Amino acid sequence: MGDAATTSLGVDTVMAGRVERVGADEEFRTLFTDSFAAVARTVHLIVGDRAVAEEITQDAFVKLLGHWRTVSRYERPDLWVRRVAIRAAQRERHRTWRRGQLERSVAPRSWVExxxxxxxxxxxxxxxxxxxxxxxxxxxxxxxxxxxxxxxxxxxxxxxxxxxxxxxxxxxxxxxxxxxxxxxx
CATH class of the missing domain: 1.10.10.10 (Winged helix-like DNA-binding domain superfamily/Winged helix DNA-binding domain)
Incomplete structure (x- = not known):
């Protein structure tokens, strides 16, 4: 289930196991496998924190799974999950930015290599x-x-x-x- 790109981002079999347990169909599993790493990278570039990016991305895929019956009929369900993740990343980034944590951060934020x-x-x-x-x-x-x-x-x-x-x-x-x-x- 977890390909090299997905596991290199630190996402282990936990999320993949969740996808299997809920009985997601093959189309969802393929979308998850093919898109998770790319969505997580984009979110990471927006929020600047790998752990937060992975959490936001996982939440977006959980929401996708909850709406899968409808979203699976869309022409590009990958854009739906990307939109959900990006908007969540923007909200998170805005909260961080407003609190001034970016300037007070102790450790520099790393980006995806x-x-x-x-x-x-x-x-x-x-x-x-x-x-x-x-x-x-x-x-x-x-x-x-x-x-x-x-x-x-x-x-x-x-x-x-x-x-x-x-x-x-x-x-x-x-x-x-x-x-x-x-x-x-």
């Missing part, structure tokens, strides 16, 4: 963005998703998505320019 992923300066800059801006940046640049899909996933209009991306890019440009200037001196 990805050789093609962003470098440390970009990661640090993206982590300072507001939750919705961060989600839009992650989905647009790291997942290469079209803005119409991003808007649907984060719960805004397409024009609001472009506005969030524009504002985020301006902030990132300013932050990254400062870091480059500091490195040059």
């Amino acid at each position: 990805d050789p093609d992923g962003p470098d440390d300066q970009v990661r640090a800059a993206v982590e300072t963005l507001a939750p919705k801006q961060r989600a839009v940046v992650v989905l647009f640049y790291f997942e290469d998703r079209p803005m119409a899909e991003i808007a649907d996933l984060v719960g805004c209009s397409v024009s609001a998505g472009w506005s969030q991306l524009h504002t985020a890019r301006k902030r990132l440009a300013r932050l990254l320019a400062e870091e480059v200037d500091d490195d040059v001196r």
Whole structure:
């Protein structure tokens, strides 16, 4: 049940066992196996904490299982579970951001190891963005998703998505320019 990508994220047979115990059909099991790691990576990029990302992703799949009779008839049930997970990640990120825990964090937040992923300066800059801006940046640049899909996933209009991306890019440009200037001196 757990493929290498899923188990490398720290998800053991517990969630896979839950899926088996409730008697999920083969289509659900396949969707779970094929999508869990990718959804967890996206959520991790948004919340910045692996354990929280895995918990949010598991919760999204549990919700999917509860709605499976309806969602299984959708053209893309994978987008339903991704949307649920991303919105939960945004809520979690917003709570963390509002409490100021991001700045007071003792240990730096690690991202999923990805050789093609962003470098440390970009990661640090993206982590300072507001939750919705961060989600839009992650989905647009790291997942290469079209803005119409991003808007649907984060719960805004397409024009609001472009506005969030524009504002985020301006902030990132300013932050990254400062870091480059500091490195040059």
